[in-house]
Amino acid sequence: MVSIGYVAGVDIQVLEGALVEVRSVVTGMDRRVFGEFVGPRGELASYAFGWTTGSSPQVARLSIGIGAGNPGGGTFHAVIFPNEGGHAFSLVDEPFERVPQGGPDLTAEQSRAHEDLPFVWWVTDHVMQHDRRAWWMRHWLLGTTCIQTPEVFERHEHVLLISHDADEGVWQLIGTSDATGSTGKLGHLHHAVDDDPSLIDVLDLPPGRSAVRTGVGRPWTRRL
Helix, strand or coil, rough: EEEEEEEEEEEEEEEEEEEEECCCCCCCCCEEEEEEECCCCCCCCEEEEEEEEECCCCCCCEEEEEECCCCCCCEEEEEEEEEECCEEEECCCCCCCCCCCCCCEHEEEEEECCHHHHHHHHHHHHHHHCCCCHHHHHHHHHHCCEECCCEEEEEEECCCCCEEEECCCCCCEEEECCCCCCCEEEEEEHHHHHHHHHHHHCCCCCCCCCECCCCCCCCCEEEE
């Protein structure tokens, strides 16, 4: 699957690769995501990020690899954590994943001194913006809540309408049954995606927007 972003009219590609899921008896599901980045002048990088449901503290992991086979190549490792209503990154010593474009694993100190660190953060920003699995991870990281109809909450109906409220930022998940304010159930958005991965395509809805579909497997239509 390919996600494409544009900067100054120049094509930047974020190419979604494998998603590896391994169930952990102690915590929950360990998810690791892989992909490739192609810059406007053919710059290459590969990446991996991941998170484990039920883990504490609630942080995600990231690896960005550049320059495979070149003297300046390396793999940069970081943690991703909640910060002031959003997320932030911090370089770490401990390697997370090996990625095709990467070279030797760099420590946090080596990464901070590397001349290509600004490029690495630029790649990271585009991955977080365009890889749909990163949207899923971010909602897990921030603990985004949503209101669901009882039928959706109990998994008796699939989500056909998802909305992101403009004023309070509330997410709503609705199936075929009409929604009423008195019967809504509160849950976490990332759990809804765990049960219905097809929601992943609309996890970037900005406040004030909604999306509808006629059934599971049918395309989403975004609307105001």
